[in-house]
Amino acid sequence: MATPRTEDGATAAAAAPTARVAARARNRALFASFYRRELVTRYLGSVTGLAWALLNPIVLLGVYAFVFTEVFPQRGVDAFLPFLAVGLWPWQASQEALQRATTTLGSYSALIRKVAFPHELTVYASTLATFTLHFAGYVAVLCILAAIGQPLHLSGLLLAVPLWCLLALAVTGLALITASLQVFIRDIEHVLPPLLMIAFYLTPILYPPSAVPAVVQPWLAANPFAWVVGRLRDALLHGNLALHAGDAVAVAIAVLLFVAGRWVFRRLSPRFEDYL
């Protein structure tokens, strides 16, 4: 007599309201523990630590700035340094968050194989820690650029905060999918870097959208990341804080990505133990 598997096994048994409240408190404490550890061991714990988390994008910014102002000057961009910084940081954050989260279940395999807890907490902690650190770097670099007289509207940060949150939500959704697939198919982590590289050059981060031939423009508009970069530039370079109808679509897409990611993850997570 084979009864269907229960949705969350042993924990479902304790379905009384008090038990659910206790489980939620426990998950919050667990998430806090994972999140703190992600920050501490990944960045602050190592020798180069926090410095590297900030230095890496700064060095990249310097190199790109040199190449695209001195070697291949860009048409249609007045102040290239702030133009690049505004778009480069969110990209770096997204890319790193996605790549790190993809392998995060493997690094927690010792726990996953021996203790019962919602596995998605590790992915949340991983992406959120990456975004936290990069956002701190973002604010720091923008302040420095503004201080040395680069044309920037720091009031634009008011819009940058929700935009980063939206980005983090969408990337977490994607990461839930790649992380859970990675458990079964180990190629995912090797396929991601080249794909991200291609996506980086197809997104107007190093160049303005206007530099792209007119035929390709509609395709560019369909790239959600291009939209994020565009909105960030509007806010931080031009001080334009007005909301558009398109923003609602972006929120819908981010929420949809997250919900879809969570659905995939929850379908796959009961079988992680067989494959980790």
Added chain:
Amino acid sequence: MNDAAVLLELDDVGKSYPKTTRGHHAVRAVWDALRARPAAQHFDALSGVSLRLARGASLGVIGENGAGKSTLLKIIAGVIQPTTGRVAVHGRIGALLELGSGFHPDYSGLANIDLSAALLGLSAREIRAKRDAIVEFADIGERIHEPIKHYSSGMVVRLGFAIVTAVRPDLLITDEVLAVGDESFQKKCVAWMEGYLADGGTLLLCSHSMYHVQKLCRYALWLKDGAVMRQGDAASVTQAYLAWHEEKAASTRAPIAASVASAAGVYAIQSLTLEPGDTLAQGARFCVRGDVFSPDGRAPTVLVGLVRADDTPVYGVSTEIDGVALRASSPGHYGFALEFPALGLLPGRYRVRAHALDPEGVRLFDNVELPFTVTGDSREFGLVRLPHRWV
């Protein structure tokens, strides 16, 4: 048993694993999981386990390696989902599954206390309040600040157990972890467990130590090949398990390979079969057939004996006694067959013992055993029916 007293219920629980975990099978597995279908190719690690456990009624899970004990405990702990059946736990579980469960190898001992206690369901405040007590129970000194991966296995167990003592779960699951600690720590753990049990705690213990099972558990469950072989009161189940082991140790020694026997210059039984099989009716024809290896091309002597399950000899005879010369079926290999036209043994369990001796029938080189059962409903006494009549 009223419902409030039930701590753990398992209903026809089974778990199967995929046979292969790589290549296109993995892609297939993802597709199946997304559609919430059962995994395609699998082998059953556990099937049809049902049990109910009341508060305070501790259970020992015993069985050979690979019998499904760890799988069962992991399912109860909620670490893995059963493929079939239902699990219900009415209380807080603390599980010490294998070494270092609930620990992250890169974290320090202290950080792992926080993590592990959070996994066991303690709030941040409770964790802080209990941290000192945990460190004291673990008693591993300054190493508490080092990453767990630098710990010895004994230290990991000490820390794990110390955390569990602080949490005091309703159901404590331990999987053979006690065996790793040193003598004094084992005593400390057993003392703590006895206190825990006396206070109404419930223990689910998986162990190869029948001593621990009998000492700490009221009930025992014997798993064999993923299914329940026997369950009930701890003393009777552990005794049955030990008896089965002794029988198995006597009967399943693998035959000596011909190459080994040849190199060692010994006469060795290569195979042994029973006809009609390992069960026959009283008075039926019985034949012991086999193959014996000779390292020097001379026909060996074969001695076949019948003994009762408790080792009481019943009858034995050899080719040398009967003056039979074995013929080689192929170089070095000699077949033999001993037939009892109507076996007079009374119903019961017996063993056939076949020995290989040198051609002179003096030196004994090898012995192989096979169990068999004689069935029937005779009410006679003793071992064997002797030809008789009432006059």
